[in-house]
Amino acid sequence: MAESESGRFDRPVHPELHPIESGNYRVATPAIQAFYQLVQRCLRYRITGALVYGPSRIGKTRAIEYLRLLLAETYPKVTTFHVQAEHKPRHAEGPFFTSLLQAVGFPDPDGGTNPTKRLRLINKIRESCTRNGSGNVILFCDEAQRYTEHEYEWLRDVHDQLDRLKIRLFTFLVGQQELRSVKTAFQHARKTQIVARLMVEELAFFGVRNAKDVATCLHGYDATSFPRDSEWSFTRFYLPRAVHSGYRLVQDAQVLWDLFDEIHQHHGLPGALELPMESFARAVEIVLKEGHDLDRSGSPPDPSLWRAAVQSSGYTQSREAVADVMTPSTTLV
Known part of the structure; x- marks a missing residue:
């Protein structure tokens, strides 16, 4: 088939601009869908805190990034922030509020006393809510297992301060499986004020677990377009002749x-x-x-190409690195 036929095989943009090249893209997975349902349920029933935990490198941070984009479309009035809990030898109030100020986009997060930082954080969140026209804020705290009891208490204080301003903060503590143990420890210590505010719901995050999950993810490449709203799916951008012949990545779900x-x-x-x-x-x-x-032949990817890709995916190295913490996934509690 000739290249000149309506420019069917001419890429609409240079390959270097494609999200696949930069890695700046996200596709939905069954775990992300479960996470999104959890967020929706918390918003609907005003549940202000939830845990999302799972093994390292399973895709939790990617899920947060995907959900923030999705929420911007489905809940445009809801303000969302993403804070990364830092690993540090000493947990003090100043650095904790500095990280939160960075997350909400304050221009000088390190400046000022601790009370000043608290006030700036509250005011910045209030400004964002006013701008978006809603009193609902979602805060994703990544690697939250690094927080100490003091930091959870400070986070609870932020909830209380915002609540007095008629702003409802929904916090999703995302991290490794130790998070579940943190909640259990707080329950045993009768730290009910932390659990009731920040740790009501739970979700055990999981990876891709079967061929059906693979198909769900591959469909994302087949259905997501770049440029946006064009007919150039990710799959078509790289395999235009194969797609023209009827091929879709999802057809190779079982093979992969x-x-x-x-x-x-x-x-x-x-x-x-x-x-x-x-x-x-x-x-x-x-x-x-x-x-x-x-x-150029218009044929789908050969199984040998899939095999080479799997061997170069880093799966075995990743799995061996977390083998001591990998446990069977559970469903939403």
Whole structure:
């Protein structure tokens, strides 16, 4: 088929500008969908705090980034922020509020006394709510297992101060599995004021667990377009002739899952196969980028290309690094 036919195979933008090249994109996963349902439920029933926990590198930070974009579209009046809990030898009030001020976009987060930082944080959040026309704010606290009891208390104080201003703060504590133990410890210590405000709901975050999950994720590449609102799906951008012939990545869901399962078994990795999103996305990106050079025939990616992509995905290294904390996923509690 000729290249000149209505420019069917001419990419609309230079490849260097595509999100696949920069990694600046997100696709939905079943775990992200469960996370979004949790957020919706908390907003609907005014549940101000929830835990989202799971193994390292399973895709939790990607999920936060995806959800903030999705919430901007589905709940445009709700203000969202993303704060990264820092690993530090000493947990003091000043650095804690500095990190929150950075998250809300305050221009000089390090300046001022601790009371001044608190006031600036409250005022900045209030300004954002006024601008967006809503008194609802969502704060995603990433790596929240790093927080100490003092930091949870300070966060609760922020909730109380905002509540007096008729602003409702919804906090989602996102982190590793130790978060569940933190909640249990607070319950045993009767720290009910922290649990009731920040740790009501729970979600055990999970990776890609079966071929159906793989299909859900691959569909994201088939359905997401760049430029936005164009007919150029991510898949078509790299495999235009194959897509023109009817191919979609989702058709190879079982192939991709079987190859990951094969490498999982070959390396004798413990537990059931559960793919971190980072490894999964890297494999898909390799197939798209390498497949572009092989697309002239219009044939779908060869299984050998999928195999090479899985071997280069970093899955075994990632799984071995977290093998001691990987546990079977549970459903929303």
